[in-house]
Amino acid sequence: MTGAGSSGPGVGTGKAISVLFAREGAHVLLMDINETAVAETMDMIAAEGGSASVFIGDVTRSEDCAMAAEAAMDRYGKLTTLVNNVATPHMADVIDCEEADWDRVLSVNLRSAMLMSKFAIPKMRECGGGSITNISSVVALRGYPAQTAYTAAKGGMVSLTRSWAIDQGRHSIRVNCICPGSLYTPIAVKYFGMTEKERAYRASMNPLGLEGTAWDVAWAAVFLASDEARWISGVTLPVDGGDTVGAPRWGSAPSAMEA
Secondary structure, eight states: OOOOEEEEEESSHHHHHHHHHHTTTTTTEEEEHHHHHHHHHHHHHHHHHOOEEEEETTOOHHHHHHHHHHHHHHHHHHOEEEOOOOOOOOOTTTTOOOHHHHHHHHHHIIHHHHHHHHHHHHHHTTTTTTTEEEEOOOOTTSTTTTTTTHHHHHHHHHHHHHHHHHHHHHGGGGEEEEEEEEEEEEHHHHHOOHHHHHHHHHTTTTTOOOEHHHHHHHHHHHHHHSSSGGGOOOOOEEEEETGOOOOOGGGGGGHEEEE
């Protein structure tokens, strides 16, 4: 991998993806609006001898996204990999979802992926091809309560992945999507608390009975961007311990497991 761009690399999944890409030899452009958080990721990569640089910008602003694509070309000579990872959650059903929240969540989660890809794809074409990985969520694949705006945004990423895979395939650009399940990340701690009991319960709700981490998603992203995935495009890959296959959710239905 040469010349990889990652949005939202400051914490959680974005940090893990950026670190693993650097370990695999990519030159990584870290785009984030949070200078403190992205500096920590940069320091981690540098401490391991990896190659990375920071671009401070807002992924909902077309000007910033365009400049980020130019920065990747200027600094590394190539832009062949893009990971659209930035996200913001929001809890509300359709009645309680305010219009301003709807607009904000779709802008951060969905508009950002469109803008980053809009300006990265021409650079990838110049380079002879590339790979885009959109980080969606399992909420795009199955129903979840009080997730009106978030499910719409993440579902949109799945649909865009399929359309872009068709549009860009003739340019040797692959487009895939990862749908993470319930992960233990700083964002999960911020919004859900995540006591040991809650973590154990969440782990029990997938068939493997394991708690997912950002590194599980990062390894999937590394594979999809690699040459070994050369014939994979348009795929939506759940990384969720098997949660979306429709098996009984162990933690919520113990009697079913005892039958």
